[in-house]
Amino acid sequence: MPKMKTHSATKKRFKITGSGKVSFKKSGRGHLLSSKNSKRLRTLRKKGILPTGVEAHVKKMLPYA
Numbered sequence: 001m002p003k004m005k006t007h008s009a010t011k012k013r014f015k016i017t018g019s020g021k022v023s024f025k026k027s028g029r030g031h032l033l034s035s036k037n038s039k040r041l042r043t044l045r046k047k048g049i050l051p052t053g054v055e056a057h058v059k060k061m062l063p064y065a
Contacts, residue, residue: 007061016065022050
């Protein structure tokens with residue numbers, strides 16, 4: 001069997017944690033930050049964890065992660 005290919009867009013956006021969950025960077029931190037309040041920016045700073053329903057789909061695209 002040949003090696004499976006990793007989906008390039010997925011490997012740039014998602015990361016598998018040590019416990020096997022899928023983490024991602026939240027959107028909304030790119031620009032126009034002065035109009036967003038401190039609480040909103042603080043919550044956007046944290047990593048997001050994918051729900052289990054979507055997790056299986058992403059893991060399928062990252063066969064060696």
